[in-house]
Amino acid sequence: MSNFIIYFIIAIAVLVVVFLILREVNCWYWKINERITLQQETNSLLKDIFSKVSNGSDIVFVSDKDENLNKNSPEAIAIPENLREPVLIQDKLKGERRYISKHEWEEMKNSGLDQFYFVVV
Numbered sequence: 001m002s003n004f005i006i007y008f009i010i011a012i013a014v015l016v017v018v019f020l021i022l023r024e025v026n027c028w029y030w031k032i033n034e035r036i037t038l039q040q041e042t043n044s045l046l047k048d049i050f051s052k053v054s055n056g057s058d059i060v061f062v063s064d065k066d067e068n069l070n071k072n073s074p075e076a077i078a079i080p081e082n083l084r085e086p087v088l089i090q091d092k093l094k095g096e097r098r099y100i101s102k103h104e105w106e107e108m109k110n111s112g113l114d115q116f117y118f119v120v121v
Contacts, residue, residue: 084102085102085103086099086100086101086102087101087102087104087105088119088120089105089118089120090118090120091117092116092117092118097120105119
């Protein structure tokens with residue numbers, strides 16, 4: 001009887017070790033650990049975006065896959081030298097982007113013209 005209990009405990013221990021090894025192999029094969037890491041990074045970025053948007057500003061975030069990005073990218077648009085605090089805006093209809101001063105943006109918001117534009121970050 002005591003041999004049976006010892007064999008039973010050893011069998012349970014071996015099954016637990018085999019389960020843990022197979023679980024790691026399964027997680028590696030299906031790249032579950034990598035997916036978790038990417039999901040955590042995505043959550044972090046979404047929290048940053050939410051904190052920026054929750055400030056009440058009218059902001060749009062542009063994807064790298066935007067077809068207008070090459071010709072209208074912030075890097076491709078020259079910032080006028082006379083602007084102290086430049087704001088990059090995009091026309092909602094035409095998709096054209098241009099820099100204006102922060103003061104001009106505030107005036108556009110006050111006059112209601114901001115409904116035709118949004119700020120590109």
